[in-house]
Amino acid sequence: xxxxxxxxxxxxxxxxxAGEASGNVKTHLKKLGxxxxxxxxVVIALYEAEINMVIHAGGGEIDxxxxxxxxxxxxxxxxxxxxxxxxxxxxxxSTAPDNVRALGFGAGMGLPNIKKYTDDMQIETExxxxxxxRLRVDxxx
Amino acid sequence: xxxxxxFHSVRLDEEKCKGCINCIKRCPTGAIRVRRGKxxxxxxxxxxxxxxxxxxxxxxxxxxxxxxxxxLQYKYxxxxxxxxxxxxxxxxxxxxxxxxxxxQMGFDDVFEVSVGAELVSDATRAYMQRQDIVRxxxxxACPAIVRLIRVRFPNLIPNVLDLNAPLEEAARLARARAVExxxxxxxxxxxxxxxxxxxxxxxxxQPICNEKSHISGVFAIKDIxxxxxxxxxxxxxxxxxxxxxxxxxxxxxxxxxxxxLIKERYLAADGIENVIKVLEEVEDEKLNDLDFIELNxxxxxxxxxxLTVENxxxxxxxxxxxxxxxxxxxxxxxxxxxxxxxxxxxxxxPVSIMKLDTDLRRAMEKMAKMxxxxxxxxxxxxxxxxxxxxxDLAEDIVRGKASIExxxxxxxxxxxxxxxxxxxxxxxxSDESKKSE
Numbered sequence: 001x002x003x004x005x006x007x008x009x010x011x012x013x014x015x016x017x018a019g020e021a022s023g024n025v026k027t028h029l030k031k032l033g034x035x036x037x038x039x040x041x042v043v044i045a046l047y048e049a050e051i052n053m054v055i056h057a058g059g060g061e062i063d064x065x066x067x068x069x070x071x072x073x074x075x076x077x078x079x080x081x082x083x084x085x086x087x088x089x090x091x092x093x094s095t096a097p098d099n100v101r102a103l104g105f106g107a108g109m110g111l112p113n114i115k116k117y118t119d120d121m122q123i124e125t126e127x128x129x130x131x132x133x134r135l136r137v138d139x140x141x
Numbered sequence: 142x143x144x145x146x147x148f149h150s151v152r153l154d155e156e157k158c159k160g161c162i163n164c165i166k167r168c169p170t171g172a173i174r175v176r177r178g179k180x181x182x183x184x185x186x187x188x189x190x191x192x193x194x195x196x197x198x199x200x201x202x203x204x205x206x207x208x209x210x211x212x213l214q215y216k217y218x219x220x221x222x223x224x225x226x227x228x229x230x231x232x233x234x235x236x237x238x239x240x241x242x243x244x245q246m247g248f249d250d251v252f253e254v255s256v257g258a259e260l261v262s263d264a265t266r267a268y269m270q271r272q273d274i275v276r277x278x279x280x281x282a283c284p285a286i287v288r289l290i291r292v293r294f295p296n297l298i299p300n301v302l303d304l305n306a307p308l309e310e311a312a313r314l315a316r317a318r319a320v321e322x323x324x325x326x327x328x329x330x331x332x333x334x335x336x337x338x339x340x341x342x343x344x345x346x347q348p349i350c351n352e353k354s355h356i357s358g359v360f361a362i363k364d365i366x367x368x369x370x371x372x373x374x375x376x377x378x379x380x381x382x383x384x385x386x387x388x389x390x391x392x393x394x395x396x397x398x399x400x401x402l403i404k405e406r407y408l409a410a411d412g413i414e415n416v417i418k419v420l421e422e423v424e425d426e427k428l429n430d431l432d433f434i435e436l437n438x439x440x441x442x443x444x445x446x447x448l449t450v451e452n453x454x455x456x457x458x459x460x461x462x463x464x465x466x467x468x469x470x471x472x473x474x475x476x477x478x479x480x481x482x483x484x485x486x487x488x489x490x491p492v493s494i495m496k497l498d499t500d501l502r503r504a505m506e507k508m509a510k511m512x513x514x515x516x517x518x519x520x521x522x523x524x525x526x527x528x529x530x531x532x533d534l535a536e537d538i539v540r541g542k543a544s545i546e547x548x549x550x551x552x553x554x555x556x557x558x559x560x561x562x563x564x565x566x567x568x569x570x571s572d573e574s575k576k577s578e
Binding site for chain 1: 295296421424425426493495496497498499501502504505506508509512
């Protein structure tokens, strides 16, 4: 059984490169022939999570596992952690600084969007240590 | 797939082709390989954008050319100049000189494509009022973009404006006007489009959303230009023929089609690489706040076409001057409903040739293999294997179209001692002294 694994190092504070990982995952999924909805869900969720990593955590790592039934993504960072996950999950809640908002990010839709576009979302976070986010998108039979 | 299924206006002159790798690197759909020392176009992938014609240093890539004698087959001949043509002349201050030049050349009538453009703008404005459309709407005027979408972005097909391009609308009206004027049968009337690009030739010769084009033949601007200039010099009288305004002529440059919509929430991108970036963003739903997206494969829009003679920015500047003296618009639909004749006869169908396999599990196996192969390649994307990048070579190998030995670096690194030839120093990965021991 073939399993495609992809690994990305996401540099912090470099907006010119933010979106590289999700873009590359998209290229893989399209070439594999996944249905467009699956591709869209994965890419939108991963892009949001990738941007979060750049804005809040100074970068991190992304591991993606693609198998025919589901796509699993693990995003690990060593940033400040999320003090109140429940609050962060609320639409419109944002802690993004002004310079980030000026770029059009930080509208407080990141985490809610990730949840909306994935079938499962788990956040493990510890203040001062970092955050690990596990995402799963199922492929409809 | 049979090669006859795909007509292409972009051709290769094998005599001139040196097998260099300029074109394979430039192709936006990865449609070119070098095989046995010559470029080879993968027919199903080519979108006829003409990028390879522009880049080829040996002029081996060319556009299919038609003889002027073709017009003699018809009893009544109409020239259909694209507005881009007007920007090719120095010191032109009236479009009528160009239009009269065609009559002097032997055409019986001349009909501006910009007339069709103004009507398509009207129809697009009506289309944009509809509630049931997928936004942002993507323009379908550039045939290279329509083909790019069906090959690389099939998910975006519902966004594409399903109306005929201005040249088709102009050709339909021109023929109808001639039938009425002369009483001849429609097939006796030859309508000849003067094109800035290869993509439009392909769209005419092999339409993908209509059974047949309204256009009888095509001449490239660069081919007709020298003849036309000669005839324009001989003009003794200049009849008033022009019948389009700022909005219609504006379509020649990127942003012109959007400007004619009188809407603010639009984006206009030109140059194939910029266009691809925009399409990626539409696909990722990052541009949902836009109503309309105008895309042109050539830099600057149609003025940047590979079959034009003038620099696109100079042509654009000249058109700005010409437009100054024109009315805003001269042609209107006069109705809120889009005439049936302006709509595509059949929907745009995806061409899924980019997938590794139609079966997902087999595609996964191929990709796993491809990723493994890629690790053994140097990652230089040098193109000497005939594929545009190491990743493309890996893909060609799993598709059974190439072999790992095609990589000059792999072959040299893995050669046995007897016929060992060292890799050029700048590319050496391992210590050469060890190898020669």
